[in-house]
Amino acid sequence: MTNIYQETRKFAKEFIDPISSNLDKECRFAEEVFEELGKKGYFKLIIPKEMGGLGGGIREDVEVVRAIAESNPSVGLCYMMHNVALSYLLKYGNDTIKEKIVKDIVENNVFCALSGTEASSGVHMQNSSFTVDIEGNTATINGSKHMVTSGGFATWYMTIAPEKTGSDHIINWFVSKDTEGVSFEENGWNGVGMRANASVPMHYKDVKVDVSHAVDAAKVETKPLKVDTLYFLLGLTGVYSGLCTSLFEAAKEHAISRTYPDGRTLADVDIVSDHLAKIYCYSASAVSLAHEAVQAYENDSEDAFQKIISSRIVASENAIDSSKYAMRVGGGKAYNRVGQIERMMRDSYAGQVMAPSVDVLKQMLAGTFK
Ligand SMILES: Cc1cc2nc3c(=O)[nH]c(=O)nc-3n(C[C@H](O)[C@H](O)[C@H](O)COP(=O)(O)OP(=O)(O)OC[C@H]3O[C@@H](n4cnc5c(N)ncnc54)[C@H](O)[C@@H]3O)c2cc1C
Known part of the structure; x- marks a missing residue:
């Protein structure tokens, strides 16, 4: 993975530069760029080699994001959010959810996003008002997020919510966009800038997921920096x-x-x-x-x-x-x-x-x- 910055600049010049102005004018997500990023293996950048990835880490992530952002920072933002969610899954996820999502990324070139901010919580993302009711192995999630980058285009959403209703212990639930009850507000983004990032409201209405989709860093992490x-x-x-x-x-x-x-x-x-x-x-x-x-x-x-x-x-x-x-x-x-x-x-x-x-x-x- 030597010269990953240069390699990615080459990619960005070919696939992003020609459409960068239009993405901004049209306020649209760069679907065609994400398709190419997937084909070229960028979604598996930080997945370990033994799991079918490229075995990169934070150094490679920053270089790739910087190289993409030079051509269009919205595209860089959407890409980096994928690795935010993926890094959390890889480090703290149980084997069931980890294997499921990694397989989806490696085989189907899908990507992830971060579903954190709520209208009420603003910059204090940990103050979630979501409800999560657990019965047996099924969790039922309800709530709305405010601005989710790549909303509707990413497949897996790392969703900040309590471990269960009433608890103030906040964890992350991994939810697929294809789950019943998940919806996105079309035309929900009209940013002053970063117009290609599709940062739209995302709603969870009686969304049912298996409890294995819950990922809790507190169970694993010993250092203050997650x-x-x-x-x-x-x-x-x-x-x-x-x-x-x-x-x-x-x-x-x-x-x-x-x-x-x-x-x-x-x-x-x-x-x-x-x-x-x-x-x-x-x-x-x-x-x-x-x-x-x-x-x-x-x-x-x-x-x-x-x-x-x-x-x-x-x-x-x-x-x-x-x-x-x-x-x-x-x-x-x-x-x-x-x-x-x-x-x-x-x-x-x-x-x-x-x-x-x-x-x-x-x-x-x-x-x-x-
Ligand atoms: C381009 C873009 C992409 C985004 N993508 C995502 C995404 O993918 N996922 C996601 O979950 N969210 C996303 N967000 C939301 C973002 O992370 C912020 O949470 C949100 O923009 C801030 O919301 P707010 O206006 O309610 O802020 P408020 O909480 O109302 O804050 C307003 C201002 O007050 C300041 N402020 C508030 N409290 C304090 C404090 N205690 N100390 C110091 N200053 C304070 C803040 O700095 C801020 O400037 C995105 C936002 C933008 C602009």
């Missing part, structure tokens, strides 16, 4: 560091190619080159901190959690700051929606509100200093 949190935080680092890079590339390309009657280019203007340098620094620092955070996790460093959180904060905020300067470099054309900079600016604003939001993460980070 694997889904790792993939969630670093996956979003991948999305927004990728976006930082493409903002730099787009601003640079515009500055170099925009010429004046006297033959000078926009890049020849001192203050513009200063903006470009600034955007480059935002991108390089976001990408470097992503690598640093992965390394710290792999080395089990004492400050790994701090680096993971800060990488997600830096990537999200740098994308917004980069977009401000890229819009300035892009001038009237960018404001008039010529090129990709304006779309990227809109995409950048999602990173700060996605759970756990940048504000919540800053509080968490500050809490580790005490």
Whole structure:
């Protein structure tokens, strides 16, 4: 799996770049890209080799997500959510549900999504108001989720809910979209940006699943950092560091190619080159901190959690700051929606509100200093 970032960039240039603008305009999920991702084996990236996968881990995940996000961050977001759910299943799932879903992914190229946020809970995803009534080996699930990325397109949904009604112990139930009682709100997504992510409301009405579909990290995990949190935080680092890079590339390309009657280019203007340098620094620092955070996790460093959180904060905020300067470099054309900079600016604003939001993460980070 050497050079997985380069390999994925090649993939993204071929399959995502040509349709990226239309995905945004049409506010539609990139079904054809997901079909190709499945065919090329990306859905089994983190599945162990002995289970038919590619045996990758968080390092490969971040590189793939970053490479995809450079072409379209919505596609990167949908892909990373698959690995959030899958990492949790692989690490904490019982053999029955693990084998069932892994088989489905390996043989049928299906993918997963995260069904967490409720309208009432917002960024505090663990405050679920779902009911789960258990009789024998059957659990009956009721409730509604608010914004589920890849909603209706993914097959398996890692659903945050109590272990049973009335309990405040929150676990994850793996539910297939084909289960009776599962429904999605069509046209439920009209985001300012990230318009290709189909983040729609998902409803569970008397949804019956076997109790083996319940996965509880608390039964297995001894460390405070659960694997889904790792993939969630670093996956979003991948999305927004990728976006930082493409903002730099787009601003640079515009500055170099925009010429004046006297033959000078926009890049020849001192203050513009200063903006470009600034955007480059935002991108390089976001990408470097992503690598640093992965390394710290792999080395089990004492400050790994701090680096993971800060990488997600830096990537999200740098994308917004980069977009401000890229819009300035892009001038009237960018404001008039010529090129990709304006779309990227809109995409950048999602990173700060996605759970756990940048504000919540800053509080968490500050809490580790005490
Ligand atoms: C593009 C996109 C994709 C998404 N995909 C998914 C998905 O796949 N699955 C899923 O489950 N959800 C998803 N979400 C939902 C997302 O994770 C957030 O939970 C949701 O956007 C926030 O909901 P809210 O507006 O109710 O936030 P609120 O909880 O109302 O928060 C509003 C603001 O207040 C701040 N705030 C609230 N409480 C605190 C606090 N204690 N400390 C500091 N700040 C606080 C937050 O930072 C936030 O900026 C997605 C959202 C977006 C934008």
